[in-house]
Amino acid sequence: MSNVDFNEMLVSNAEFLRPFAITLTRDNEAAQDLFQETMYRAIANREKYNVGTNIKAWLYTIMRNIFINNYRRKAKQNTIFDRSSNDFLLNYNQVTTANAAEGTLKLKEIQEAIHKLPEIFRNPFLLYFDGYKYHEIADMLKEPLGTIKSRIHFARKLLKAQISRY
Incomplete structure (x- = not known):
């Protein structure tokens, strides 16, 4: 596939990415950045696109992976490591x-x-x-496993309703 054909196909399918970007980021500016990064990566990796592959799915996957990587990077940056000694807590009565x-x-x-x-x-x-x-209870009571699970679930619900004030 020539570069011109790929670019035309990319442009014709690009508008489907904008709502997905907004759904992921919930912010118009961040969505625009994500969209631009996705388009850049698609163009930069055009040789990895296999002709006949669903271009929308390929673009959605690129966008999703960029979003996940950015999210993990931000989460890692917000982690604070406390390397201070907490020895004073040992003798704190x-x-x-x-x-x-x-x-x-x-x-x-x-x-x-x-x-x-x-x-x-x-x-x-x-x-x-x-x-x-669960399976031991089912064997003891000679009941099906699903029945035992549902009875325990309903028992929990009833108890939660009776003891809701805690």
Whole structure:
């Protein structure tokens, strides 16, 4: 494919990139920069384009990769490394007292809520809470795996609704 043919095909398909750039960046100026960078990279890498390949998909991929690389670069630049010594925290005596009464009350309310669950939900949930895997619970209760998963899910939803004030 000649350079002229490639450039014509590129120009005719370029306008589809602008909405995609705005969707990615959510900023008109950044979208314009991303669009220009995409067009530059497409022209610079024209020899990598295979004739017959979907040009729109090729351009979308270039744009997406540029956006992801820029995002990662910015995230890396915003990372702050604290190399200071925190030895002073080792000898910092801070005394805290846990409120055991409040914790006990919350635990009692949670246990009451669990025992108020319908038996069909309570049994799989308690087994799961005790550390059994889904497939082990399904074998114990002789129920399908999907049924066990949904019952545990609904038990969680019911508990969340009952204990929503925490």
